[in-house]
Amino acid sequence: MQTLGCLSLGSRFKRLSDKMYKDVASIYQEQDIDLHPSFFPLFNLLLTKGPLTVTQAAALLNVTHPAISKIAHKMQAEKLLFKASDPSDERRFFLTLDEKAFQLQQAIAPILVEMRKYLDSIIDSQQFPILKALTEFERAYDERGLINPVLNALANHIDPDSLSIEHWHSDLKADFYRLNAAWLNKYFNGLFNDLDRQALETPESYYLARGGYIWFAKLEQKIVGCIALANHDHGRYEISKMGVDEQYQGRGIGRKLMLIALQKARQLHANSLYLETSSLLPRALTLYQHMGFSQVEHPKGVSDYQRSDIYMELKI
Amino acid sequence: MQTLGCLSLGSRFKRLSDKMYKDVASIYQEQDIDLHPSFFPLFNLLLTKGPLTVTQAAALLNVTHPAISKIAHKMQAEKLLFKASDPSDERRFFLTLDEKAFQLQQAIAPILVEMRKYLDSIIDSQQFPILKALTEFERAYDERGLINPVLNALANHIDPDSLSIEHWHSDLKADFYRLNAAWLNKYFNGLFNDLDRQALETPESYYLARGGYIWFAKLEQKIVGCIALANHDHGRYEISKMGVDEQYQGRGIGRKLMLIALQKARQLHANSLYLETSSLLPRALTLYQHMGFSQVEHPKGVSDYQRSDIYMELKI
């Protein structure tokens, strides 16, 4: 625990939250308030915000809609809630608290008052203000996240001296072919199509001459990875032909190449970036997601590449 | 959210903890570390503390032993862990990390380093120190709890002027009978035994003359509740004959009576308090638990009261 320090923050938050939920349930129980603990997030929400649809409630409570759906069912069975249909949209209806719920509220109100008073008294008596600290931490965490900063730090931290990024040079043409042939062979039985062949055999005309770029990752004089940025029409760029030598994978080299390509795309005032990939490559998929890409339908309906079943886009 | 203030602390803790767990899982995934998220609390624990038994691990992680049992099974299936039998106790065995786990640790170590650095950098840049605030809040919460302070505040807050506690007076003898007959009739078909009859018909000799006490709760000139403290042998006291008028239940009157009785018992240097009750009275049971009573076996094996199936004790 001590040695973990800030790493145990997550489990400390969990422990406190569990305990507080249990305690509140216990207080309600002794006061003979017949409100199942799993009900009160929704119950509270509807009290404060008025009738809401299932998806609205789910979004506000940070849970999925089936969870709300189930709870609403149970609350309906206990006559705490009814569904008021929305005449303007027959799919949905408003979860509306019933008479019995308002009676319960009467019983609960003084408890909430006392709970607030007591918690405020604890908080006020402390040297370090938990509410302010929490708000500040939440904001920082939401703004900066955890995933990308840590992964970037990892990528930078690996061989900071020996890993360098190289621009295209005709001497590296064979490496470009080799690195891409490797994954095409491994995952797709070497199923090159015409586009692949053009790109790999004549990268100068396929990429560079059209305003595209190719970069290489060089680790101690060895070329271990590459990536290409293709210039399509009207500010649309495509990222493709990313490959990292198998024995150097998982060290953030792909991530570093992606960051270079993204940086250049921004410099070129690209307005969107896309890429095509496959569900057979889950690692790459996670990387793209962390970079902000999200999966959308293929704009042409079907890909030029038979292997590709995922189309991802990043609006800049 | 805003109006709830400190009341939403629980859900804010939950949200943060969920998010951090997911993010860590996501980082491991991109780094191609094959460690299921549900494994890592136990994994981490065993790394830092060395081999542990199932119950030890459960206690340290604040989960139940079946949870550890299941996770250990799965980790065993993935060859991350094996069970080393304890020669001195054939029931148990030490959950021991396997070779493969230590290889994983090598891969994870740099991630932990970067995570710690990054989180520390966030925390250090903040105006209000989250770690100190959290530690302080955890301590206050663990020491004072939430349940009893809030329930006591509620009890005090209800009619603080009109509710008073009265000592025994022969005029109140009929009330003592009435209040107890009410619940005996309601829950146990008026099944009085000889002891009940003595206690209710001759409370002076049954309680007071033996060094016991009887108190009444008086609400606006009406007697609405009572409790008795019986003096048994060698510092053992019994709490019994607690009754609150049905229409005034759920307002903390029972709790107030209990607190009076407990206070007196302490004053008398009682070393233990016990009471007998029934699983038919869940509300009362919760109250006793909140007061610190815990269920134990009946010392005589069987109760003098047919209705009683629960024996509870509080060591002072």
Add this chain to the structure above:
DNA sequence: GTTATTTATGTAACCAGTTACGTAATTGGT
């Protein structure tokens, strides 16, 4: 105005925890 897409909800199967209970080994009381 028809057809495709998106949105709101429900249902099923699953998952990680829980409580309740059973069994076997150890400890303790007389």
Add this chain to the structure above:
DNA sequence: ACCAATTACGTAACTGGTTACATAAATAAC
């Protein structure tokens, strides 16, 4: 030294959430 109580662990059934998928209504696209 024995029998009762306790402890360590496992298993079963349940719970509150999840993801994946189905359906119907509303909206958008042509």
